Amino acid sequence: xxxxxxxxxxxxxxxxxxxxxxxxxxxxGIDLREExxxxxxxxxxxxxxxxxxxxxxxxxxxxxxxxxxxxLDYIRGCLDVFLEFHGDRCFGDDLxxxxxxxxxxxxxxxxxxHQRGRDTKENLMRNFGMPHPEGFRKALRLMKQAERFxxxxxxxxxxxxxxxxxxxxxxxxxMAIAENLLAMIDLRTAVLCxxxxxxxxxxxxxxxxxxxxxxxxHAVYSVISVEGAAALLWKDAxxxxxAAESMxxxxxxxLDLEVIDGVIPEPLGGAHKDPETVIRRVKEVLVRDLRxxxxxxxxxxxxxxxxxxxxxxxxxxx
Amino acid sequence: MLKxxxxxxxxxxxLSPPAAxxxxxxxxxxxxxxxxxxGCGDILLSKELEKHLKTCPRCGYHFPLSAPERIGITLxxxxxxxxxxxxxxxxxxxxxxxxxxxxxxQEETGLREAxxxxxxxxxxxxVVLIVMDSRFMMGSMGSxxxxxxxxxxxxxxxxxxxVVLFAASGGARMQEGILSLMQMAKTSGAVARLREAGxxxxxxxxxxxxxxxxxxxxxxxxxxxxxxxxxxxxxxRRIIEQTIHQKLPDDFQTAEFLLKHGMxxxxxxxxxxxxxxxxxxxxxxEEALHVGRATL
Numbered sequence: 001x002x003x004x005x006x007x008x009x010x011x012x013x014x015x016x017x018x019x020x021x022x023x024x025x026x027x028x029g030i031d032l033r034e035e036x037x038x039x040x041x042x043x044x045x046x047x048x049x050x051x052x053x054x055x056x057x058x059x060x061x062x063x064x065x066x067x068x069x070x071x072l073d074y075i076r077g078c079l080d081v082f083l084e085f086h087g088d089r090c091f092g093d094d095l096x097x098x099x100x101x102x103x104x105x106x107x108x109x110x111x112x113x114h115q116r117g118r119d120t121k122e123n124l125m126r127n128f129g130m131p132h133p134e135g136f137r138k139a140l141r142l143m144k145q146a147e148r149f150x151x152x153x154x155x156x157x158x159x160x161x162x163x164x165x166x167x168x169x170x171x172x173x174x175m176a177i178a179e180n181l182l183a184m185i186d187l188r189t190a191v192l193c194x195x196x197x198x199x200x201x202x203x204x205x206x207x208x209x210x211x212x213x214x215x216x217x218h219a220v221y222s223v224i225s226v227e228g229a230a231a232l233l234w235k236d237a238x239x240x241x242x243a244a245e246s247m248x249x250x251x252x253x254x255l256d257l258e259v260i261d262g263v264i265p266e267p268l269g270g271a272h273k274d275p276e277t278v279i280r281r282v283k284e285v286l287v288r289d290l291r292x293x294x295x296x297x298x299x300x301x302x303x304x305x306x307x308x309x310x311x312x313x314x315x316x317x318x
Numbered sequence: 319m320l321k322x323x324x325x326x327x328x329x330x331x332x333l334s335p336p337a338a339x340x341x342x343x344x345x346x347x348x349x350x351x352x353x354x355x356x357g358c359g360d361i362l363l364s365k366e367l368e369k370h371l372k373t374c375p376r377c378g379y380h381f382p383l384s385a386p387e388r389i390g391i392t393l394x395x396x397x398x399x400x401x402x403x404x405x406x407x408x409x410x411x412x413x414x415x416x417x418x419x420x421x422x423x424q425e426e427t428g429l430r431e432a433x434x435x436x437x438x439x440x441x442x443x444x445v446v447l448i449v450m451d452s453r454f455m456m457g458s459m460g461s462x463x464x465x466x467x468x469x470x471x472x473x474x475x476x477x478x479x480x481v482v483l484f485a486a487s488g489g490a491r492m493q494e495g496i497l498s499l500m501q502m503a504k505t506s507g508a509v510a511r512l513r514e515a516g517x518x519x520x521x522x523x524x525x526x527x528x529x530x531x532x533x534x535x536x537x538x539x540x541x542x543x544x545x546x547x548x549x550x551x552x553x554x555r556r557i558i559e560q561t562i563h564q565k566l567p568d569d570f571q572t573a574e575f576l577l578k579h580g581m582x583x584x585x586x587x588x589x590x591x592x593x594x595x596x597x598x599x600x601x602x603x604e605e606a607l608h609v610g611r612a613t614l
Contacts, residue, residue: 162552166558166566170575170579171579178533209506222495223490223492247492253496306511312497313462315406317402
C-alpha cells in the first residue's frame with residue numbers, strides 16, 4: 001500500500017502478513033484459511049480502532065493525503081458537464097483556484113475551489129493549492145457572474161492557506177480576501193461550501209462564506225495552520241500535534257461550535273480509500289441543498305446568511 | 319486653529335510619567351521621562367514626545383498609541399461615549415492558559431478587550447470610533463472584538479454616523495480558533511450593512527495591521543488611510559522569508575509599500591490626521607449635501 005500514514009503502520013503490517021500467508025497457502029498447498037480468517041478479523045477490528053479514534057493531528061495527515069480527491073475530482077464526479085473559466089480580467093490566471101460553470105443533475109451552477117496537485121510537478125503548477133490575489137479575484141468574478149444569472153455557487157475548500165509570498169503581498173492578498181468576504185456575505189444567490197481537505201485560515205474563508213457549509217469527516221478547518229500555531233505558541237513547529245488538540249479543528253469540533261452545518265461521512269480510512277463513494281455522498285448533499293435553497297428568494301438567502309454569521313462567536317456581557 | 323488641537327489636554331491621555339515617585343527611584347529608572355526613538359535612536363523627552371503626539375520630531379517615527387491615547391487625540395475634548403464596555407471574551411475552546419492571559423491583559427492595559435468602540439465628535443461632527451489596542455494580546459480579534467466592531471458599525475448604520483477605524487492588530491486570535499476566523503465574516507457583514515446604508519467608513523491602518531484584520535474589515539474602508547511607516551500586510555515577514563528563501567526589501571509591507579502598489583488612498587502623518595478626518599467628514603456630511611443641492 002502506497003501513501004501509508006505513520007499511525008496506519010500496525011494495520012499495514014497486519015495486512016502484509018495476511019497477503020504473505022495467502023501466497024504461502026497457494027504455493028505450498030497448506031490450508032491456512034482458519035489462520036487467515038483470524039488475522040482478517042483482527043485487521044478489521046484494528047482498522048475500526050485506529051480510524052474510529054483518530055486524533056486531530058492524524059486527521060490533518062489524512063486531510064493532506066496526496067491521494068485524497070481534489071476539487072477537480074469532485075467537479076468531474078458531481079457535474080454532468082463543466083466548462084472551466086480562467087483569469088481575473090486584471091492580472092492573470094491563478095491555477096491554485098479553479099472555477100467555471102456547469103450542470104449538476106441538470107441544475108446550472110457556478111463552481112469554484114482551491115486546486116492542489118497530486119505530485120510535485122502538478123503541485124508546482126498549482127502552487128500547492130495556495131492562491132495569489134488573482135485566484136481569489138477570479139473566484140469573485142465568477143461568483144458575481146453567477147449572481148447576475150441567478151445561478152447558485154458551489155465552493156470546494158482545500159488549501160493550507162493563501163500564498164505567503166512577496167508577489168502575493170505586492171498584489172494585495174489581504175485586500176483580495178477582504179473583498180471576497182464582503183461580496184460573499186452579500187451575494188444574492190445560493191452559496192454552498194464543502195471543506196474537502198484542509199481549510200487553512202483566511203485563504204479558505206475567502207471561498208467559504210456560504211448559506212450552508214459542510215466538512216468531510218476527516219477534513220480540518222482552522223484559523224492558522226497547526227504548524228503555524230505551534231510556532232507562535234511554543235516557538236516550535238514540531239508541537240503541531242499539540243496545537244491540533246488545542247485548536248479544535250476537526251469537522252466534529254466545528255459542528256459543535258455551530259460553525260458548520262453538517263459532516264459528510266468518509267469511507268473507513270479516509271476519502272482516498274474510496275473516492276467514488278465520497279464523491280457520491282458530496283453530490284447527494286449538494287443536489288438536496290440546491291433544490292431546497294432554490295425555493296428561497298435571493299434577498300432572503302442574503303439576509304439569512306448575514307444573520308448566520310452575525311451570531312458566530314461566544315462573548316460575555318458584563 | 320489647527321495648532322490648538324494638539325495643545326489640548328485629552329481626557330484619555332496618560333502619557334506623563336507618574337509624579338509621586340520617590341526621588342532615588344526616579345533617578346534609577348529614567349524610563350518614562352525619556353524615550354529612545356526606535357526610528358533614529360535619538361533620546362526624546364517624554365514631554366517632547368507627547369507634544370508631537372508620540373512621533374519623533376527628528377525622523378518622523380510613529381510610536382504606537384494605546385486606544386485611550388488615540389481617542390484622546392482624535393475626538394473633541396471630553397466627548398466620548400463608550401459602547402459595550404462590559405463585553406468580554408469567553409474561552410469557547412477551553413484553550414490552555416487563555417483565561418489567565420485575558421485576566422493579565424486586562425490588568426496590564428486597563429481595558430476589557432483589544433478594541434474600544436464608541437461615539438464622539440471631530441470638530442463637532444459625530445463619528446463612531448473603533449480603536450484597536452495592540453498592547454492587548456497584539457490587538458488580536460476574537461469573538462468579543464468581532465462583536466464589538468459589528469455592533470458599533472450597526473449602530474453607525476442605524477444612526478447614519480460615519481465610522482472611523484484605527485486598526486492595530488496582529489490578526490485573528492488563535493486562542494478562539496475557528497470562531498476568530500468567523501469574526502472576519504461577521505465584521506464583513508457589518509461593513510456590507512454600512513455600505514447598503516450609504517454611511518461612510520474610513521479605515522486608518524496603524525502599526526501593525528496584519529493577518530485576518532487586514533484580510534477583512536480594515537481593508538474594506540471606503541477610504542483607507544495609513545500612518546507613515548506602519549507595518550501592513552497579511553502574512554508575517556518571517557513566514558514569507560521562509561517560504562521564498564530570499565531577503566525581503568526593507569520597505570516590504572510598510573504603508574509606503576502599500577501606497578506604491580495601489581492598495582491604500584493616502585499616508586497621513588499623525589499630526590495631520592485629525593484635520594484630514596475632519597475634512598473627510600465635512601465632505602461626507604449632511605451640510606455638504608445641502609450646499610450641493612442649493613447650488614443645483
